[in-house]
Amino acid sequence: MSVSRFAPRLRILLLVVGAAVPPQAVLMRSALSQPGVAEANLDEISVTAETVAPAATGPGPAASAGYVGGTTGVGGTLRSVDAASAGVISGAEINSRPITRPGEVLESVPGLIVTQHSGEGKANQFFLRGFNLDHGTDIAIDVDGMPVNMRTHAHGQGYADINFLIPELVGAVEFHKGPYFVRDGDFASAGSVRIDYLDTVAKSVALTSFGSFGYARALTIASAPLGQGNLLVAGEAQVYDGPWDVPDALRKLNGVVRYSQGTALDGFSVTGMAYASRWTATNQIASRAVSEGLIGRFGSLNPSDGGDSSRFSLSGRWSMTDDTGVTRASAYVIRQQLNLFNDFTYFLNDPVNGDQFHQLDQRILGGGEVSHVFQGDLYGLPMENEIGLQTRTDSIRVGLFNTTNRQFRSGVLDDRVLEASGAFFYDNRVRWTDWLRTSVGFRADGYYADVVSDTAANSGKARDGVVNPKLGLVLGPWADTELYLNYGGGFHSNDVRGVTATIDPTSSLFNTTRSPFLVPSTGYEVGIRNRSIAGLETAVALFRLDFASENLFQGDTGTTEPSRPSRRFGVEWTNRYAVTPWLKLEGDLTVTNARFSDVDPAGNRIPEAPTTIASAGFTFGEGLGWFGSMRLRYFGPRPLIEDNSVRSKPTALLNGRVGYNFDNGFSLSLDVLNLTNAKSDQITYYYVSRLPGEGADGVADRHFHPVEPTAVRLTLAGRF
Structure with missing residues (x-):
């Protein structure tokens, strides 16, 4: 099925107000580096990139078709065998939605919930396919070719802080669910999301926003020719207090500078990013503290909680096309720091000074990827072979300290960690007939770590490796319908300090027994995608995922710890309907059964695993005049403990936007967040804490972080 079939509808994306529409040669990078849409030759892929990649630089009407299921091989002519649950979303669609925080850009991925249980500068919490992914334990996030997940992190394994994201720079978002794809490694068992930035904008953009609870934001984006290429510069500043009795006092600065030259097939770019923020946090609070009148719903039990974060990066990508195929290479270096002050249990561990602790994470990491797609044939049948190498090294200082009002009291640990990994992947793609395509590949990962702990008994070296098959098959199309079968192995790494540690440094950060370094997973999926109704794409996927060890959030330390083996199976239903060029509807539903797969008297329910996630919405507008969007997001109830005797309440949020595009290049829009003023919770936990005057053993209670009011x-x- 040719890309050209979708080109008329997809070109409507270019009509988004203020759309940053780069030249075709530049836009090709979005569809090729983050694989694009349907089976195509290289000329067709350039059409796909032209229509999928643009992002709206400011509020404006949504495209009539901003979502495309399926992906192409990286730089190849054959469609890779993906899954019914994979797809590409344009920056135009993403920027048509009202969002509370940058991380909610990821909620454009069907079935993914992005929330927050602390201050706005902290990494978001993610839920997908029956997983409480905490801050990123099993969802791999990549921004502009750089990994966001941090391994062996002070606050939680896989910690993915995406607060540096500038939504208006997003060109396209590619997502995969399940461990079926050779490019996806650590943290990608539940899914992966790759976000690609634009290289240039057609017009300079300046916007300013003001809103409730002390919200203010300013953004400028500009690009211009320089030498043989283009220079893009973007800068952002934001402040926000929130509805909290103790204001968040968020202060954020963000910048991007990129120089690019050539095309996605023959060209290069160099990008620098800088981000810094600081904030005060209202963490989740004990329900009894509210019911007893100690604090209000938006109150804090420790007003000195909060933190600061910074991220500086330099990255580059290069590509070349010759008679054998396409060669791509990318590299990056990142310096990242986090200071986080949390108090989840109040006076349970220290009845005099309180339980606040400081988590310190300082690291420099670097790595890259090189790949080549060989064009060829197998006994006259079209075939591609793709090979690639990935590498990453983290040099980390990670610390945990007891504090009171952010003042140091005592040290728990202060470790230095060197963690390195390398991966080789191979994928063979063959079109056997007009209705049969296969993908057969594998991925081999090797890990090495050296831990130097201030507790000598916990120092040591660790090595591990894993090889995973990746298999896929596509049948069709028949009557605009395709059937997908997928199988693959995946894994997540554990905090390597838990691998080398032999004693507990007076903290529950480690178990007394050593954790495995790499934990395998196995996924299966069968799906169907149909486009027989003009403008409507609907997909259904049945999936199963087995994990040898679950990573669970621990409320008393704010970290993730290895737990029991688990199994999830469920169904996803995704719909995108371009009713007219100016009206688009969407609706998604995910239902998952998540259970521990071993026998334990405590029960077999996985805490915080959602059964039902759903969303529905519409966008309207085309060119000048009125535009708008509305979206309902439903986050179903979850078991909070293993025997299912304590459960969370569901959360349903409705956000809306209405605006007007003027013919002088300006637009004015109004976002209304939590339009119904729902008094729901962003997140709910159940664990033991102790308020002043309570018994030494504390009280097991619900701890929640409320949704912000309307x-x-x-x-x-403005565009100039």
């Missing part, structure tokens, strides 16, 4: 944000954007 808020409005007014944005004025």
Whole structure:
């Protein structure tokens, strides 16, 4: 099925107000580096990139078709065998939605919930396919070719802080679910999300936003020819207090500079990014503290909680096409730091000074990827072979300290860690007939770590490796319908300090027995995608995922710890309907059964594993005049402990936007967040804490972080 079939509808994406529409040669990078849409030759792929990649630089009407299921091989002419649950989303669609925080860009991925249980500068919490992914334990996130997940992190394994993201720079988002794809390694068992930035904008953009609870944001994006290429510069500043009795006092600065030259097939770019923020946090609070009148719903039990974070990066990518195929290479270096002050249990561990602790994470990491797609044939049948190498090295200082009002009291641990990994992947793609395509590949990962701990008994070296098969098959199309079969192995790494440690350094950060370094997973999926109704794409996927060891959030330390083996199976239903060029509807539903797969008297329910996630919405507008969007997001109830005797309540949030595009290049829009003023919870936990005057053993209770009340944000954007 040719890309050209979708080109008329997809070109409507270019009509988004203020759309940053780069030249075709530049846009090709979005569809090729983050695989694009349907089976195509290289000329067709350039059409796909032209229509999928653009992002709206400021509020504006949504495209009539901003979502495309399926992906192409990286730089190849054959469609890779993906899954019914994979797809590409344009920056135009993403920027048509009202969002509370940058991380909610990822909620454009069907079935993915992005929330927050602390201050706005902290990494978000993610839920997908029956997983409480905490801050990123089993969802791999990549921004502009750089990994976001941090391994052996002070706050939680896989910690993925995406607060540096500038939504208006997003060109395209590619997502995969399940461990079926050779490019996906650590943290990708539940899924992976790759976010690609634009290289250039057609017009300079300036916008300013003001809103409820002290919200203010300013953004500027500009690009211009320089030498044989283009220079893009973007800068962002934001402040926000929130509805909290103790204001968040968020202060954020963000910048991007990119120089690019050539095309996605023959060209290069160099990008620098800088981000810094600081904030005060209202963490989750004990329900009894509210019911007893100690604090209000938006109150804090430790007003000195909070932190600061910074991230600086330099990255580059290069590509070349010759008679054998396409060669691509990328590299990056990142310096990242986090200071986090949390108090989840109040006076349970220290009845005099309180339980606040400081988590310190300082690291420099670097790595890269090189791959080549060989064009060829197998006995006259079209065939591609793709090979690639990936590498990453983290040099880390990770610490845990007891504090009171952010003042140091005592040290728990202060470790230095060197963690390195390398991977080789191979994928063979063959078109056997017009209705049969296969993908057969594997991925081999090797890990090495050296831990130097201030507790000598916990120092040591660790090595591990894993080889995983990746198999896929596509049948069809028949009557605009394709059937997908997928199988693959995956894994997540554990905090290597838990691998080398032999004693508990007076903290529950480690178990007394050593953790495995790499934990395998196995996934299966069968799906169907149909496009027989003009403008409507609907897909259904049945999936199963087995894990040898679950990573669970621990409320008393704010970290993730290895737990029992688990199994999840469920169904996803995704719909995108371009009713007219100016009206688009969407609706998604995921239902998952998540259980521990071993026998334990405590029970077999996985805490925080959602059974039901759903969303529905519409966007309207085309060119000048009125535009708008509305989206309902449903986050179903979850078991909070293994025997299912304590459960969370569901959360349903409705966000809306309405605006107007003027013919002088300006637009004005109003976002209304939590339009119904729902008094729901962002997140709920169940664990033991101790308030002043309570018994030494504390009280097991629900701890929740409330949804912010109705808020409005007014944005004025101009293009020059």
